Amino acid sequence: MAAVGAVLCTTAALVAWPAGAAAAAGTPSGDYSSAYAFAEGARSVEGAKGTTDAETLEPGRTYRSSLPKGGKVYYSLELDELSNTYVSATAVPRPGAKLSVTDGIRVSVQDADSHSCSYESASFGAAQSPHPITAWGARTTAPATPVCQGAGTYYVVVERVGTAESSSGAWDLELVEATEPPLTKASATSSPTAWDSASPAPLTGQAKHRQGGAGFSRATSVGQGVWRADISPGQTLFYKVPVDWGQQLYATAELGSQSGDSQGYAIDALDLALYNPVRASVEGASVGYDGKQKTAPLPPVPAVDYTNRYAAADQVNGMRFAGSYYLVVHLSAGVADAFGDGPFGLTLRVRLKGAPQAGPGYAGQSVPSNAFEVTAQDRQAAADGGAGGGDAAMKAVAVGGIGAGTVVLVVLGVWTITARRRAGAW
Numbered sequence: 001m002a003a004v005g006a007v008l009c010t011t012a013a014l015v016a017w018p019a020g021a022a023a024a025a026g027t028p029s030g031d032y033s034s035a036y037a038f039a040e041g042a043r044s045v046e047g048a049k050g051t052t053d054a055e056t057l058e059p060g061r062t063y064r065s066s067l068p069k070g071g072k073v074y075y076s077l078e079l080d081e082l083s084n085t086y087v088s089a090t091a092v093p094r095p096g097a098k099l100s101v102t103d104g105i106r107v108s109v110q111d112a113d114s115h116s117c118s119y120e121s122a123s124f125g126a127a128q129s130p131h132p133i134t135a136w137g138a139r140t141t142a143p144a145t146p147v148c149q150g151a152g153t154y155y156v157v158v159e160r161v162g163t164a165e166s167s168s169g170a171w172d173l174e175l176v177e178a179t180e181p182p183l184t185k186a187s188a189t190s191s192p193t194a195w196d197s198a199s200p201a202p203l204t205g206q207a208k209h210r211q212g213g214a215g216f217s218r219a220t221s222v223g224q225g226v227w228r229a230d231i232s233p234g235q236t237l238f239y240k241v242p243v244d245w246g247q248q249l250y251a252t253a254e255l256g257s258q259s260g261d262s263q264g265y266a267i268d269a270l271d272l273a274l275y276n277p278v279r280a281s282v283e284g285a286s287v288g289y290d291g292k293q294k295t296a297p298l299p300p301v302p303a304v305d306y307t308n309r310y311a312a313a314d315q316v317n318g319m320r321f322a323g324s325y326y327l328v329v330h331l332s333a334g335v336a337d338a339f340g341d342g343p344f345g346l347t348l349r350v351r352l353k354g355a356p357q358a359g360p361g362y363a364g365q366s367v368p369s370n371a372f373e374v375t376a377q378d379r380q381a382a383a384d385g386g387a388g389g390g391d392a393a394m395k396a397v398a399v400g401g402i403g404a405g406t407v408v409l410v411v412l413g414v415w416t417i418t419a420r421r422r423a424g425a426w
Contacts, residue, residue, distance in 0.1 A: 036092045036132050036236070037215035038064055038174055045175070047073025051155050057087065059367035062217065063175040067091055067105065067160050069168050075156040075175065077109070079139055081149075083364075084180040085109075088136040088279035089158045090216065091122075092172040095234070099128045103162030105171075109137035109148070110155045117148035121161065122281065127268040127332040131236045132215070136280040141182065143189070143310055174216070178278050178371055180321065181364030183306075191311035195302035202252050202297070202349045210348075210385050212237025212329065216279060219326055223382035224352045230343035231255075234333035240324040241350055242378040245304050246357030247322075249274075249350070252297040253329050255289055256345030264338030265290045271330040272296045277323030277371055283315045291339055303353075306360040321372040322359060 039062040047065050048054040054076040057063060067073060079085050091105045104123030108116050122135040137156055139148050148154070158173065207228035213219045219238035231237055243249050253272040269289035274282040285296040301315050302308060309320040329346065336342070359373060366372050380386075 035214050036090075036172070036174075037213065037218040038062075038172070039215070039217035042174065045075065047075060047158065047173070050074060051076070054155060057156065057175060057177045059085070059177045059179045060369075061177065063173075065173040065175060066170045067158055067173050068170045069160055069166070072157055072159045073173075075158075077139070077154040077156060077177065079151060079154055081151040082141055082182045084138065084140045084142060084182075085154075085177065086136060086138045086180070086278035086280065087156050087175065087177045088134055089156075090132050090134040090174040090279070091158075091160075092132045092174070093124075093130040094167065094169045094171070095130060097130045097167040097169060097171075099124050099130060099166050100163040101126055101128060103128075103166045104133060104160075105135050106157075106159045106161050107135040107137045108157045108159075109139050110157060111139075111148050112153055112155075113147075115147035117145060117154070120281070123162075125268055125271065125286065127266070127271075127286075127334055129234060129268075129330065129332040129334060131234070131330045132328075134275065134279050134281065136278065138280075140309070142187075176216075176279060179367045180372060181362045181366060184361045184363040187360055188307050189310055191307050191309070191316060192302065192305060195316075196248065196353075197300045197302075199297065199300050200250060200351060200353065202250075202295075203351050207347055208385075210239070212239050214238065216275075216326060219324075221324075221378070221381035221384070221386045222327075222348070222350055223379070224350055227348040227350065229346045229348065231329065231331045231346045232342045232344070233331055233336035236328060236330045237346070239327040239329075239348065241327060241352070242374040242382050243304055243322060243325045243352065244356035244374040245306075245322045245359050246354050248303040248353040249301060249325060250298065250353070251327055251351070252295055252349045253285075253327075254293060254295045254347040254349070255287075255331070256347065257293040258291040258339055258344075263291070266332055266335045266338055269332045269335050270294060270296050271332070272298060273328045273330075274298055274301070274318075275326040275328065276318045277321060277325065279326065280318055281314065282318035282325075289335060289339070322374055323372050324374075324378065 042062040042064040045055050045063045045065050051074050054074040056076045089107050106121045108119035117139045118137050120135045122133040205226050207226040210227040211229045219240040222239050255270045266289045268286040271286040273284035285298050287294045287296040301319050304319050309317050311317045
């Protein structure tokens with residue numbers, strides 16, 4: 001009966017919608033416009049009030065936690081001497097939460113003597129629209145810092161910042177840790193002095209429909225092209241683009257016009273943000289909306305190069321490794337006040353410049369594996385428009401028009417055949 005049980009479990013997983021799958025597939029369900037699809041199988045972890053009780057995060061795993069108002073939460077890391085370690089924290093406020101311009105999160109990595117290895121902040125911006133925001137921390141050996149050297153225990157500190165007027169409810173957190181191995185041989189220790197900062201003309205042509213996912217783990221894969229989606233006020237769409245060593249990424253997001261005489265204006269209505277493979281913020285762009293088509297173009301970024309990490313500017317040092325880069329599009333909840341609930345037409349134009357080049361030569365494997373390279377599977381997913389997480393399981397059910405009832409009949413057939421075989425074996 002073990003085989004039958006395995007089939008039944010598989011069927012149950014296919015028939016049941018996993019958490020956030022409806023949002024990831026672009027299907028309205030419940031509070032769809034504010035949904036965030038946390039990674040399936042994310043382990044729950046409680047942030048400690050101090051370092052003594054901090055639980056250890058493991059590389060390659062995704063965690064789910066929460067962040068109370070006005071406090072700090074601590075998690076610990078066990079690091080070796082040579083690897084670079086990156087930790088990202090995505091904060092998700094409750095739908096309808098009251099926010100101010102300065103509300104946000106601060107993430108830092110500290111050693112056992114309270115020295116900060118890094119820190120970064122992220123806020124909700126002028127629109128004050130509740131949506132997922134992400135900040136990251138790192139302990140790096142390349143570039144090396146005067147402090148935070150050597151193996152040992154380090155701490156991730158996640159802090160909620162802002163004003164006293166914001167909503168008091170806790171925010172959900174998604175935490176991810178990744179490690180990057182050292183190189184087999186030393187590289188240059190300065191960033192490129194010059195790179196092509198000119199913006200090419202945006203791609204033209206008929207847009208293909210690619211609905212974005214509802215979280216990093218459910219991001220829809222896209223490559224170079226013109227992509228169309230529907231987006232509602234308060235909604236955030238996630239896309240991922242495989243960008244190889246030596247390639248340069250350009251992207252613009254366009255919000256379509258409304259029919260009739262539009263009245264009103266929404267500040268910072270459309271927001272487009274770029275994150276690198278460890279979910280570190282690279283840059284962003286936003287634009288207001290008056291009912292007429294508006295475009296938010298990302299400022300140019302350099303081609304992916306290992307030595308970009310030695311630059312001071314985020315738009316350069318963020319392009320430090322190959323892998324899946326994330327384009328995150330948010331439509332402010334305030335758009336609904338002036339222009340209705342939508343959905344609104346969104347056009348995403350993505351361009352990749354340059355041929356893939358060989359990597360710098362790592363002396364080991366990243367955790368998770370293949371995090372800093374573009375694989376054949378990544379390219380195929382971008383061509384097919386694949387999404388991560390449970391979407392693949394739901395796609396398996398949909399292939400060939402197989403419905404839930406048919407799946408159940410298949411399982412019953414497997415059960416019957418297995419029972420008959422075992423009866424004959426006795």
